[in-house]
Amino acid sequence: MDDSRRNKYGQSSDEIPEPPPPTRQYFEPQQPAPFPPLPPAMGYPPAMGYPPGYRNGYDQQHYQQGPPPSPEMYYAPPHCPRQDPGPPSSFAILTTMMLFVFFTFIFGLVIMFLIARPKFPIFHVETLAVTNFSVANDDFTSAWEINLVVENRNFGANVHFDRIQSFIYFNTDDLLASSHFDHPTKDVTVKANEKGTIDIKLSTADYKQSVPAPGKRVMEEMRNIRETGVVPFSLRAFAWSQIETGLFYTETKHIQSRIICEDLKVHFEGDTGNGKLNGKSKDCVVDL
Numbered sequence: 001m002d003d004s005r006r007n008k009y010g011q012s013s014d015e016i017p018e019p020p021p022p023t024r025q026y027f028e029p030q031q032p033a034p035f036p037p038l039p040p041a042m043g044y045p046p047a048m049g050y051p052p053g054y055r056n057g058y059d060q061q062h063y064q065q066g067p068p069p070s071p072e073m074y075y076a077p078p079h080c081p082r083q084d085p086g087p088p089s090s091f092a093i094l095t096t097m098m099l100f101v102f103f104t105f106i107f108g109l110v111i112m113f114l115i116a117r118p119k120f121p122i123f124h125v126e127t128l129a130v131t132n133f134s135v136a137n138d139d140f141t142s143a144w145e146i147n148l149v150v151e152n153r154n155f156g157a158n159v160h161f162d163r164i165q166s167f168i169y170f171n172t173d174d175l176l177a178s179s180h181f182d183h184p185t186k187d188v189t190v191k192a193n194e195k196g197t198i199d200i201k202l203s204t205a206d207y208k209q210s211v212p213a214p215g216k217r218v219m220e221e222m223r224n225i226r227e228t229g230v231v232p233f234s235l236r237a238f239a240w241s242q243i244e245t246g247l248f249y250t251e252t253k254h255i256q257s258r259i260i261c262e263d264l265k266v267h268f269e270g271d272t273g274n275g276k277l278n279g280k281s282k283d284c285v286v287d288l
Contacts (some may be wrong), residue, residue, distance in 0.1 A: 118157040118243050118253070121150045121190060123284040125235065125261050125277065126197070133231070133273035135223045140214055142176065142273070144168050146200040146235060148259075149281070152190040157245045161188040166200045166237040172262055174218045176233075177202045200237070229268055230278065235261040258287040 126147040133142040146166075152159050167178045179202060190196035214222070225231050237259040245251050261284040268275035 118154045118245050120243075120255060120257060120286055120288060121152045121159055123151075123259050123261070123286060124149050125264060125282045125284065127281075128233070128235075128264055128266060128277035130231075130233075130266050130268075130275045131273065133226070133268065133275065135219055135226060138213070138216070138219065140176075140219060140222070141204050143203040143205070144177070144201070144233070146202075148198040148200055148235075148237070148261075148284075150188070150190050150196045150198060152192060152194055152196070154192050154243070154245075156192050157243055158192060159190045160242045160244065161198065162240045162242065164198060164200070164237055164239050166202060166235065168202050169234040169236065170214070170218060170222055171232055172234045174214060176214065177204050200235075226268065231266050231268065231275070233264045233266060235259075235264060235284075255288065260285045260287065 126149045127145075128147075129145045131143045131145075134140070150159070150161075165179055168176050170176050179200075188196055188198055222231065239257050239259060241255050241257065243253045243255060245253065261282055264282055265278045266275040267278045
């Protein structure tokens with residue numbers, strides 16, 4: 001046999017036994033050791049259970065579940081018996097009476113203050129109409145009709161006008177016509193919180209004897225302004241009036257006042273001598 005086919009132990013390849021096939025090893029997983037039971041909480045005894053075979057008196061075989069509860073059981077408010085508060089105490093009655101007397105006294109003071117201290121009415125020119133306005137050489141003629149509105153601002157006080165004297169001016173200083181001490185065309189009595197109207201009529205033809213004719217300077221100025229179509233006038237009046245006040249009895253106060261209404265611009269219609277107040281009504285100033 002050839003020595004080349006021998007190994008280092010002197011064995012030939014035919015004499016060497018084959019090794020056995022590898023065997024598989026299986027390892028079964030081991031169950032972990034159970035943890036020891038935890039000790040009971042400090043300060044509390046361990047929970048006691050029922051002994052084996054104990055029955056709590058209910059037989060699961062014969063137990064029947066009842067109907068579900070109605071929604072009123074969840075939403076109905078608890079029933080509380082109503083307690084009778086009883087009659088009010090004497091302190092509550094006394095307090096109510098004192099408050100009633102106090103507010104009645106304050107209300108009476110306010111009413112007496114409003115009645116005892118009346119306000120004088122306010123005035124404004126509602127309309128102003130001019131007719132027959134003519135300035136020729138040294139002759140001047142014109143007529144004015146004025147509606148003077150009176151507003152009584154008093155609570156429980158009436159205002160009665162006895163007489164009025166009125167004056168009409170060109171611009172603010174040049175007197176054109178006036179009236180004597182006369183009574184209004186109608187009995188003017190303005191009740192509380194109401195309005196009334198006083199009609200005033202003036203004419204140069206009726207009162208030329210009491211008012212001198214305007215000077216040449218005034219005549220020339222009125223003629224030049226008349227050509228523009230707008231002429232300014234002013235009204236001043238003295239009023240004698242009575243204010244009647246009183247809640248249980250009537251008290252009359254006599255008052256004399258001066259009424260000033262200025263800047264009454266009258267627009268004339270073309271070349272005619274007729275014109276009317278321009279724009280809205282004009283407020284007047286009252287001087288007592």
